[in-house]
Amino acid sequence: MPASPQFDAACHILATLRAAGYEAYLAGGCVRDLLLGREPGDYDIATSARPEVVLDMFPRTFAVGAHFGVVLVAHEIEPGQPEPASHKPTEVATFRSDGAYSDGRRPDEVRYTLSAEEDVERRDFTINGLLLDPLRGGGPLEQPLADPEQLQADVIDHVGGLADLHAGIVRAIGRPERRFEEDHLRLLRAVRFAARFGFSIEPATHAAMRHLAARIHAVSRERVRDELTKMLTEGLARHAFELLDETGLLVHVLPEVARMKGVEQPPQFHPEGDVWTHTLLLLAQLEPGCSLTLAWGALLHDIGKPATFRRAERIRFDGHVEIGMAIATEICRRFRFSNDETAQIVALVEHHMRFMDAPRMKASTLKRFFRLDHFDEHLALHKMDCLAASGNLDNWEFVRGRFAAMPEETVRPAPLLTGRDLIAAGYTPGPQFKQILHAVEDAQLEGAIHTADEALALAREYFSSL
Numbered sequence: 001m002p003a004s005p006q007f008d009a010a011c012h013i014l015a016t017l018r019a020a021g022y023e024a025y026l027a028g029g030c031v032r033d034l035l036l037g038r039e040p041g042d043y044d045i046a047t048s049a050r051p052e053v054v055l056d057m058f059p060r061t062f063a064v065g066a067h068f069g070v071v072l073v074a075h076e077i078e079p080g081q082p083e084p085a086s087h088k089p090t091e092v093a094t095f096r097s098d099g100a101y102s103d104g105r106r107p108d109e110v111r112y113t114l115s116a117e118e119d120v121e122r123r124d125f126t127i128n129g130l131l132l133d134p135l136r137g138g139g140p141l142e143q144p145l146a147d148p149e150q151l152q153a154d155v156i157d158h159v160g161g162l163a164d165l166h167a168g169i170v171r172a173i174g175r176p177e178r179r180f181e182e183d184h185l186r187l188l189r190a191v192r193f194a195a196r197f198g199f200s201i202e203p204a205t206h207a208a209m210r211h212l213a214a215r216i217h218a219v220s221r222e223r224v225r226d227e228l229t230k231m232l233t234e235g236l237a238r239h240a241f242e243l244l245d246e247t248g249l250l251v252h253v254l255p256e257v258a259r260m261k262g263v264e265q266p267p268q269f270h271p272e273g274d275v276w277t278h279t280l281l282l283l284a285q286l287e288p289g290c291s292l293t294l295a296w297g298a299l300l301h302d303i304g305k306p307a308t309f310r311r312a313e314r315i316r317f318d319g320h321v322e323i324g325m326a327i328a329t330e331i332c333r334r335f336r337f338s339n340d341e342t343a344q345i346v347a348l349v350e351h352h353m354r355f356m357d358a359p360r361m362k363a364s365t366l367k368r369f370f371r372l373d374h375f376d377e378h379l380a381l382h383k384m385d386c387l388a389a390s391g392n393l394d395n396w397e398f399v400r401g402r403f404a405a406m407p408e409e410t411v412r413p414a415p416l417l418t419g420r421d422l423i424a425a426g427y428t429p430g431p432q433f434k435q436i437l438h439a440v441e442d443a444q445l446e447g448a449i450h451t452a453d454e455a456l457a458l459a460r461e462y463f464s465s466l
C-alpha cells in the first residue's frame with residue numbers, strides 16, 4: 001500500500017507532538033484498517049497533549065466539540081499554494097476517560113487523562129482499541145504502510161485487539177452489558193463492523209446485544225438511519241441484515257422488514273423461498289459504494305407483501321406495490337430522509353413490477369418509462385430482483401437493450417406542439433389542453449406524426465371530437 005498524503009500529515013503531527021514531550025499515537029479505526037491491509041478513510045491521533053496545547057502547536061487548527069477534546073489539524077501548505085482538494089484535516093483527540101452515561105447516548109462528562117490505556121478502555125470494541133506508533137520512537141518511516149507484519153510490532157494493544165483482529169471477532173471492551181447500556185448506538189456499530197469485515201460477534205457481546213436490543217429506540221433516528229445506510233452501502237449488506245435479525249435489533253429498527261420473515265411466495269415465481277429470503281438475496285448483490293437510494297429501494301421493494309399476502313388459486317400479493325409505496329414513504333419519513341431521497345426510494349418500489357410489461361408496452365409508454373429519474377437504478381433493481389428469484393434475465397436484457405439504444409432526443413424529443421401554439425391557433429386554455437397535448441406527444445413518441453403541422457392537425461381532430 002503506498003504512503004498517502006494523509007498518512008504523511010499524521011506522521012508529521014505525531015513527530016511534532018513527540019518533540020514537544022507529549023505521548024501521541026495513531027488510534028482507533030485507522031490502526032485496525034492498516035492491519036487489515038485496507039486504506040483508512042482517515043487517520044485519527046490520540047495524545048496526552050491538551051486541546052489548547054494542540055491548538056497552539058500547529059498553524060491551521062480548528063477546535064471541534066470543545067468538550068470532547070478534539071482538534072482538527074489541517075495540513076500545512078507552502079505560502080501561496082492552494083489547498084489540495086484531497087486533504088482532509090487530521091483529528092487529534094486528547095486522551096480521555098468518559099464519565100458516567102445517563103442518557104444512553106453520550107457521557108455526562110469527559111475527563112482528560114495522561115493514560116493511553118484509559119483512553120482505549122473507553123473505546124467500543126477491541127479491534128477499535130489499538131494504538132500504533134508509526135515512528136517507532138524515532139523519525140518518520142520510509143515505507144510506512146508496506147508490511148502489515150512489521151506494523152504489528154509497532155502496535156500497542158491494551159485490550160487484546162490484535163488477537164481478535166486475527167481471529168475475526170468483534171468483542172466489546174470491558175463488560176459488554178455496561179458498554180451497550182452506556183451508548184446504545186454501539187449495538188448497531190457492532191453489527192456494522194462484523195458485517196463489514198465478515199467477523200463474528202463474540203458470544204458474551206452477542207448475548208448483551210440481544211438482551212439490550214430494545215434500547216436502540218433511545219438513539220436518534222438520523223443516527224440509526226446513518227448506521228443502516230452504511231451497512232447497506234458498504235458491501236456485505238446481507239450479512240449485516242442477518243446479524244440485525246439474529247441480535248434482535250431488526251424488529252426494533254425496521255419492524256416492517258422483520259415482518260417479511262415467513263411470508264411464503266408462489267414457488268413457480270420464487271423458488272428461493274419467502275419474502276425475507278428473497279430480500280436477503282437482493283442485499284447480497286449490493287455493491288460497495290452503491291447509492292443510498294438503490295440500497296434502500298432494494299431493501300424495501302417488496303415491503304408491501306406481508307400486508308397483502310393472500311391464498312387464492314395461488315399465493316397472491318394484489319396491491320402490494322401501492323401498499324409498499326405507503327409503507328416505504330412512512331419509513332423514509334421516520335428516518336428523516338430528504339424529499340429527493342424519499343421520492344427516489346418510493347419510485348423504485350412503485351415501478352419495480354412494470355418491467356414485466358415492458359416487452360408489451362407501446363413505444364410511447366416505454367419512452368415515458370425511460371424518463372424516470374435515475375432510470376439506471378430502476379434497471380439495476382430489476383436485475384437484482386430477477387437474479388434473486390428465477391435467475392432469468394431475458395426481460396432485463398430486453399429493457400437494457402432498448403434503453404441503451406435510445407438516445408435522449410428520442411426519449412424526450414422537443415415537443416411538436418405547445419400550449420402557446422394552441423392559443424395562437426385560437427383555442428382557449430382549459431383542462432383539455434393538458435390531455436390533448438399528452439395525446440399529441442404520444443403520437444409523436446409513436447412516430448405517427450413528425451411535424452408541427454401534423455401535430456396541430458391532430459390536435460384539431462381531438463378538439464372537434466371532444
Ligand code: ATP
Pocket residue numbers: 027028029030041044122123124125128129183185186
Ligand atoms: P469507520 O471506518 O467507519 O470510520 P472507525 O472505527 O474509524 O470506523 P469512527 O466512528 O470514525 O469509527 O470512530 C473512531 C474511533 O473512535 C473508533 O475506532 C473507536 O475507537 C472510537 N469510537 C467511535 N464511536 C464510538 C462509540 N460510540 N463508543 C466508543 N468508542 C467509539
Ligand code: MG
Pocket residue numbers: 029030041042
Ligand atoms: Mg473513522
